[in-house]
Amino acid sequence: MHDLFICPRNVMRDNWVEACPKAKVYADVESIPKTGKREAIVWIHCDPQTLPWALESMRRILDLSPQCKVIILTNVPDQAEALLVLSQGAVGYCHAYSAPRFLKEVRSVVSHGGIWLGAELLKSLMLASKPLVGNSSKSIADQLALLTKREREVAIEAAKGLSNKEIARVLNITERTVKAHLSASFERLGLKDRLQLALTLNEKTHD
Amino acid sequence: MHDLFICPRNVMRDNWVEACPKAKVYADVESIPKTGKREAIVWIHCDPQTLPWALESMRRILDLSPQCKVIILTNVPDQAEALLVLSQGAVGYCHAYSAPRFLKEVRSVVSHGGIWLGAELLKSLMLASKPLVGNSSKSIADQLALLTKREREVAIEAAKGLSNKEIARVLNITERTVKAHLSASFERLGLKDRLQLALTLNEKTHD
DNA sequence: TGCCATATTGTCCTTCAGGACAATATTCAT
DNA sequence: ATGAATATTGTCCTGAAGGACAATATGGCA
Numbered sequence: 001m002h003d004l005f006i007c008p009r010n011v012m013r014d015n016w017v018e019a020c021p022k023a024k025v026y027a028d029v030e031s032i033p034k035t036g037k038r039e040a041i042v043w044i045h046c047d048p049q050t051l052p053w054a055l056e057s058m059r060r061i062l063d064l065s066p067q068c069k070v071i072i073l074t075n076v077p078d079q080a081e082a083l084l085v086l087s088q089g090a091v092g093y094c095h096a097y098s099a100p101r102f103l104k105e106v107r108s109v110v111s112h113g114g115i116w117l118g119a120e121l122l123k124s125l126m127l128a129s130k131p132l133v134g135n136s137s138k139s140i141a142d143q144l145a146l147l148t149k150r151e152r153e154v155a156i157e158a159a160k161g162l163s164n165k166e167i168a169r170v171l172n173i174t175e176r177t178v179k180a181h182l183s184a185s186f187e188r189l190g191l192k193d194r195l196q197l198a199l200t201l202n203e204k205t206h207d
Numbered sequence: 208m209h210d211l212f213i214c215p216r217n218v219m220r221d222n223w224v225e226a227c228p229k230a231k232v233y234a235d236v237e238s239i240p241k242t243g244k245r246e247a248i249v250w251i252h253c254d255p256q257t258l259p260w261a262l263e264s265m266r267r268i269l270d271l272s273p274q275c276k277v278i279i280l281t282n283v284p285d286q287a288e289a290l291l292v293l294s295q296g297a298v299g300y301c302h303a304y305s306a307p308r309f310l311k312e313v314r315s316v317v318s319h320g321g322i323w324l325g326a327e328l329l330k331s332l333m334l335a336s337k338p339l340v341g342n343s344s345k346s347i348a349d350q351l352a353l354l355t356k357r358e359r360e361v362a363i364e365a366a367k368g369l370s371n372k373e374i375a376r377v378l379n380i381t382e383r384t385v386k387a388h389l390s391a392s393f394e395r396l397g398l399k400d401r402l403q404l405a406l407t408l409n410e411k412t413h414d
Numbered sequence: 415t416g417c418c419a420t421a422t423t424g425t426c427c428t429t430c431a432g433g434a435c436a437a438t439a440t441t442c443a444t
Numbered sequence: 445a446t447g448a449a450t451a452t453t454g455t456c457c458t459g460a461a462g463g464a465c466a467a468t469a470t471g472g473c474a
Contacts, residue, residue, distance in 0.1 A: 177422050190291045195402050384452050
């Protein structure tokens with residue numbers, strides 16, 4: 001699977017050359033020779049201003065050769081932007097100045113059918129996807145079962161919207177104890193904070 | 208970076224051996240020799256019933272050696288389970304019967320700091336992060352109708368669990384503006400804070 | 415008897431949420 | 445042209461949330 005770069009300035013950066021020695025560079029999609037439906041890894045360089053152009057280029061490449069893999073190289077990585085390009089068909093999104101070794105890794109992943117995204121982006125996706133988890137086969141009861149008795153009691157009060165002080169008063173323990181149980185519950189259930197806890201425990205069960 | 212497998216049955220499957228020829232297998236965390244703070248790729252095999260054990264094993268491993276990479280191998284891949292293990296620190300989640308070539312690829316990705324998840328899971332994550340409105344009942348739509356366009360946009364992001372900073376980034380406005388819209392929304396809808404807003408906009412039960 | 419899990423609590427710290435008061439710019443209806 | 449609503453942003457402030465590190469006590473089990 002060969003590589004090609006699309007860069008408005010029509011210049012290969014050193015790290016790109018080192019990562020993909022045999023790659024060719026073009027200024028735009030039109031400049032690419034028509035080579036039939038061969039698979040390629042297409043690296044499109046852009047910045048926030050030229051993102052729409054990059055997205056349009058990707059669309060056209062994927063229209064012509066759906067089996068191509070498109071990786072977006074940006075000067076200013078941004079999560080929302082990453083989500084946008086990935087949702088529109090890119091299989092990778094990384095910094096244009098990344099080390100050659102890193103780019104080789106990205107190349108390896110996508111050439112085998114993988115998708116590349118950073119840990120921070122994955123974290124955001126997981127946060128945003130909590131409703132999905134709520135609708136999973138793992139019921140609320142199952143999740144509560146992962147907690148100890150006291151953790152459960154505290155979690156339920158927190159899910160109602162009570163503050164730590166209010167929960168402490170209701171259960172006749174200190175605020176510090178409330179925090180300890182909540183932190184343990186967050187970790188056990190894979191939740192970020194009490195808001196996610198509240199959403200999780202208030203999910204409708206499926207009967 | 209060497210590999211080790213944790214499998215209750217203390218047996219290496221053929222595909223594991225082929226993917227990681229020099230790896231060692233242990234029945235549990237206790238059986239692992241204390242080798243100091245060396246990085247390792249730890250593959251933990253489990254099924255739905257032993258997931259809690261696997262998660263606990265991972266926690267202990269990461270407590271002892273935070274630089275270790277943990278990959279969960281399951282007999283029954285499940286999206287919610289994948290999200291749970293990834294949110295608790297795993298960097299990979301895949302099928303225990305995966306081809307050696309595939310496991311090698313996973314190994315390569317995580318050893319270079321990447322996180323492995325399948326294209327299907329990523330797709331689900333991105334779908335799940337779409338706006339909440341559309342699946343809501345009329346009452347929620349009615350409440351949203353009380354807000355201005357911008358207030359609505361901010362409220363929806365907040366209801367997903369995003370912080371003010373994250374919302375500011377997504378909508379390309381300042382954190383101060385986010386706060387202003389949220390405060391206005393709380394007052395307009397008669398809500399105390401973002402937790403109540405989240406429960407209201409995600410509401411499925413009527414108590 | 416010893417170990418582990420659980421429950422409880424303390425101090426300290428950073429970050430975040432949200433309110434108060436204030437201001438400018440834009441859009442739209444009158 | 446004017447006024448109101450909306451959008452945006454600033455500074456400043458307090459209180460809450462949550463994490464880190466630490467400690468003691470209790471109950472159950474091998």
